[in-house]
Amino acid sequence: MTRWSPSPELPDEKKTKGFELLEHTADVRIRAWGRDLAEACEALGEGLLAVLDPSPMPPATGTSRITVTAPDERGLIVRWLNELIYRCAAEGKLYSGFRNTRVSLGRGESAQMSVEASEHDAGEIWVGCEVKGATYHGLSIVRREGRCEITVILDI
Amino acid sequence: MRSRLSWTYRMRVMKITWQGPLERLDEYMWRIPRSYRPDMKRDAIIFTDEQGSEQVRVDEAPEQLANVACLPGLVGDVLAMPDMHWGYGFPIGGVAATSMKEGVISPGGVGYDINCGVRLLRADVPADEAEGKMAQIMDVLFEEIPAGVGSERQRGFGLQDLRRALTEGARWVVEAGFGEEADLRHTEEEGCVRGASAEAMSKRAMKRGLPQLGTLGGGNHFIEVGRVEEVFDRAVARAFGLEVDTLTIILHTGSRGLGHQVCSEYIDTTLKASRKYGIDLPDPQLACAPLRSSEGEAYLAAMNAAANYAWANRQILTHLVRKSLERVLGDVRVETVYDQAHNIAKIEEHLIGGRRRKVCVHRKGATRAFGPGRPEVPASYRSVGQPVLVPGDMASGSFVLVGTAKAMELSYGSACHGAGRSVSRGAAKRSIRGSAIRQELAERGIVVRASRDVTLAEEAPAAYKSLDMVVEVIHGSGLATKVARITPMGVMKG
Numbered sequence: 001m002t003r004w005s006p007s008p009e010l011p012d013e014k015k016t017k018g019f020e021l022l023e024h025t026a027d028v029r030i031r032a033w034g035r036d037l038a039e040a041c042e043a044l045g046e047g048l049l050a051v052l053d054p055s056p057m058p059p060a061t062g063t064s065r066i067t068v069t070a071p072d073e074r075g076l077i078v079r080w081l082n083e084l085i086y087r088c089a090a091e092g093k094l095y096s097g098f099r100n101t102r103v104s105l106g107r108g109e110s111a112q113m114s115v116e117a118s119e120h121d122a123g124e125i126w127v128g129c130e131v132k133g134a135t136y137h138g139l140s141i142v143r144r145e146g147r148c149e150i151t152v153i154l155d156i
Numbered sequence: 157m158r159s160r161l162s163w164t165y166r167m168r169v170m171k172i173t174w175q176g177p178l179e180r181l182d183e184y185m186w187r188i189p190r191s192y193r194p195d196m197k198r199d200a201i202i203f204t205d206e207q208g209s210e211q212v213r214v215d216e217a218p219e220q221l222a223n224v225a226c227l228p229g230l231v232g233d234v235l236a237m238p239d240m241h242w243g244y245g246f247p248i249g250g251v252a253a254t255s256m257k258e259g260v261i262s263p264g265g266v267g268y269d270i271n272c273g274v275r276l277l278r279a280d281v282p283a284d285e286a287e288g289k290m291a292q293i294m295d296v297l298f299e300e301i302p303a304g305v306g307s308e309r310q311r312g313f314g315l316q317d318l319r320r321a322l323t324e325g326a327r328w329v330v331e332a333g334f335g336e337e338a339d340l341r342h343t344e345e346e347g348c349v350r351g352a353s354a355e356a357m358s359k360r361a362m363k364r365g366l367p368q369l370g371t372l373g374g375g376n377h378f379i380e381v382g383r384v385e386e387v388f389d390r391a392v393a394r395a396f397g398l399e400v401d402t403l404t405i406i407l408h409t410g411s412r413g414l415g416h417q418v419c420s421e422y423i424d425t426t427l428k429a430s431r432k433y434g435i436d437l438p439d440p441q442l443a444c445a446p447l448r449s450s451e452g453e454a455y456l457a458a459m460n461a462a463a464n465y466a467w468a469n470r471q472i473l474t475h476l477v478r479k480s481l482e483r484v485l486g487d488v489r490v491e492t493v494y495d496q497a498h499n500i501a502k503i504e505e506h507l508i509g510g511r512r513r514k515v516c517v518h519r520k521g522a523t524r525a526f527g528p529g530r531p532e533v534p535a536s537y538r539s540v541g542q543p544v545l546v547p548g549d550m551a552s553g554s555f556v557l558v559g560t561a562k563a564m565e566l567s568y569g570s571a572c573h574g575a576g577r578s579v580s581r582g583a584a585k586r587s588i589r590g591s592a593i594r595q596e597l598a599e600r601g602i603v604v605r606a607s608r609d610v611t612l613a614e615e616a617p618a619a620y621k622s623l624d625m626v627v628e629v630i631h632g633s634g635l636a637t638k639v640a641r642i643t644p645m646g647v648m649k650g
Contacts, residue, residue: 023580025215025242074440075424082420089413090364128610130374132268132416136423137244137441153244155268155416156375156581 016147019047027156029138033149037073037105037141040148041080041113042098048084049096051154053128058094060118066095067114074139076103076111077150081134088127094120131156174213176222178202184633188222195438196225199233203567205629208238211578211621215242217249223438224252229259229446231508231515235567237522238629239576239621243267245441248521248577251570253506254447256514260435261452262444263426263459265518267499268419270459271466272410274545274573275343275495276556277474279403279481281488283383286403287645289484290381290603294646296480297379298605301473303372303650318366318465322354325464326471326495334475336491341534343495344524347467349502352460357414358421361458365414365465370472374607374650376615377409379477381646382553388638392540392558396493398640405481405490406547406554406642407473410499411466418462422455447516456501463500470495493556494534494543498523498573504532506568517568525559525571525636533559544636548575548623550597550604550615553643555627557636571636572627575620584619585610593617597647606649615649 017039019032028051032043068083070076087093095117102114132155142149179187181201186209188200200221202212212218217240224234224246231253240249245264254260279286286293313321320328326347329335340346354362372379384402387393398404411418429445429452430437437443445451478490501518508515526533526542533542544557552575563569579587590609593616597604606612631638 021582023582025217025577025580027244028580028582070424071428075427079424085420086360086364086417089416090360128608132413133420135244135441136427136443137264137439139440155244 017043019043019050021047021050024153027153029151029153031149031151033147035146035148037148038101038103040150041077042101042115044077044081044150044152045084045095045098045115045117048081048131049094051129051131051156052088052094054094054122055128058120058122060096061121062119063116064095064119065114065116067112069112072111073105073141074136076113077139077141077152078134078136080113081152081154085131085133088122092122094122096120129156174216174218176218178209178218184629188218190225193222195436196222198225198230200225200236201233202236202240203629203633203635204238205625208625208629212240217242217247220245220247220439221250223442224250224265226438227252227254227260227262227442227444228435229255231255231259231513235570237570237572238626239521239572239574241576241578243520245439246518246520249572250520251518251522251567253515253517253568256447256503256516259447259516260444261447261456261501261516262442262518263419263422263455264441264443265520266419266459266501267520268416269410269499270415270418271463271497272499273466273470273495273497274547275407275470275474276493276543276545277405277477277490278397278493279405279488279490281403281485283401283403283645286381286485290646293381293481293484294603294605294648296483297477297648300476300480301372301379301648302370303607303648312367313369315362315366318362318369319354321369321465321468322357322461323352323464324348326467329468329471329475335471339471339474339492341536342492343467344497347471347495349460349463351457352464353457354461356454356457357418357461361414361417361421364417365412368412368414369465369469371412372409372473372650373412374611377650379648380406380547380554380644382406382642382644384640385553385643386641388640389558392639395537395540396543396556396639397491398493398556404642405477406545407470407477408547409469409473411462412469414465415462418458422458425451426455459501463497466497467495494545496523496545504568506564517570519570521573522570523573524569525557525563525567526569527559527561527564544571546572546574546623546627549617549620550644550647551600551602551617552623553641555623555638556640556642557627557630558639559636560634562634563636567635571630575623575626577619578621579619581614584616585613588613588616602644603646604649611649
């Protein structure tokens with residue numbers, strides 16, 4: 001087996017919103033960033049879609065608004081991804097083009113996020129990877145210089 | 157698809173080297189002393205050899221094991237098997253036992269694929285006879301058994317069926333006419349763990365699991381048709397019904413999306429419970445609840461139901477394997493050698509500190525390996541010990557071991573569950589093409605059927621640790637001893 005060498009290219013830091021997939025021995029990590037938590041969560045959604053890797057990507061059938069609640073922002077991030085994972089696994093729905101995200105952080109179960117996205121019906125499309133769930137392990141949220149960066153490990 | 161997204165997309169490896177203390181206790185036991193961190197309540201013991209003691213440092217798995225040693229109510233040291241690797245919360249290969257009175261139960265100590273496990277079947281047709289028909293056998297298996305990511309049955313089961321699977325496990329399948337009483341006798345917990353409750357499970361979990369009942373799934377799940385290549389312990393092999401050239405079938409799958417959903421939801425529940433009961437967590441993925449709390453009891457009931465689903469699932473697949481082999485080989489008898497879980501928490505009795513105690517043993521990527529005489533071991537195997545099934549990668553095959561009295565002393569009756577990954581799926585995919593794996597296996601006489609070539613690349617033999625090293629450590633340390641080696645002739649991947 002030939003050995004793999006990591007790409008010498010670095011992620012494009014100039015882009016305001018984006019994601020990259022990082023290695024993990026048994027699983028996969030997504031690092032996503034944006035100007036704020038809302039944009040970083042939108043980028044996480046796109047990162048999850050890249051992990052699911054549908055081939056080919058089915059056309060959008062409509063627009064949907066997805067709302068999740070959690071006790072805090074860490075919980076919000078995990079539940080956001082788990083909501084998308086559930087909808088893919090149980091309802092055959094994929095989402096892309098995440099936009100117009102509203103986030104409100106509070107105490108108790110009051111942290112809430114609402115995201116608009118294009119909905120795709122996976123139907124008979126092959127999804128390349130079975131994602132079991134998003135984990136709290138190694139979950140990080142870093143805010144600096146007008147940028148929010150989130151790292152999450154998925155169990156695949 | 158990626159070209160449609162104007163997003164930055166890269167893959168890269170982050171190399172982490174764990175620098176903590178690892179003290180050699182003997183040839184196969186290494187210790188992270190509790191003095192390493194003030195929050196550790198117990199030592200952490202890693203079963204490995206000298207080479208493995210260096211290899212475990214390449215990722216965060218030892219730190220994860222140290223985190224487990226911080227959980228409340230541990231009755232002894234926390235352990236890692238030689239196939240240990242980086243997980244989330246518990247490392248894969250982790251074992252921990254907690255007190256029923258002061259201890260906790262952690263969904264992160266079980267994992268997302270609750271009762272992911274292995275079933276070994278044997279057929280009464282010599283492997284040599286089946287070898288010439290292997291392509292046909294694999295074609296029929298691939299046709300009969302739904303496999304792949306999110307695979308669903310064309311003619312699904314109903315909600316009542318699902319409820320029975322959750323509470324009755326493999327027994328429901330056998331009573332429906334898809335199996336034999338002997339299958340149950342040779343299944344851990346006889347295929348149905350007590351204390352399961354469908355009510356402890358969300359509608360979402362059921363919705364996710366219902367269409368997937370009776371499916372193999374994707375990832376590292378597989379069906380392998382093989383032959384017993386070598387017998388190390390003739391007497392025990394005879395007790396297990398194995399001899400050189402016995403035709404074998406190994407099933408590896410679990411509770412599918414139902415288990416994943418239960419785990420996700422109960423991690424949130426137990427995170428809240430951890431705060432409620434004042435439990436300090438070194439890693440939120442180790443979220444837990446006291447065993448004697450409403451949250452802990454609810455998780456145990458839901459986890460047991462998911463475990464029963466997994467046993468029902470492997471029983472349904474057993475029926476489909478029988479049907480497939482009959483289609484190709486005609487009159488053939490296929491019997492269950494053993495079925496065991498490797499992602500589960502079990503309430504068991506162990507001799508700890510000179511007294512018999514009921515404890516909750518978490519095994520995440522580890523198997524039960526009970527020695528002779530234990531009442532949980534099937535009557536037909538009780539004089540020799542429990543079969544321990546250790547599958548390897550697609551090329552190197554699998555081992556059958558037997559549990560020992562020493563495992564009862566050293567590891568709460570636990571052993572390893574497989575080879576353990578050494579390379580990420582992403583790196584494996586970039587290193588080799590699935591078609592090359594198919595070709596390489598074909599040259600070794602192994603027929604492969606897979607939903608997608610990329611799965612073959614992800615599961616490339618070189619992405620796994622050496623199964624021989626893992627098994628030698630287990631054998632050498634006495635946690636389980638070698639009985640037989642099985643080599644693959646046909647592999648079906650999801």
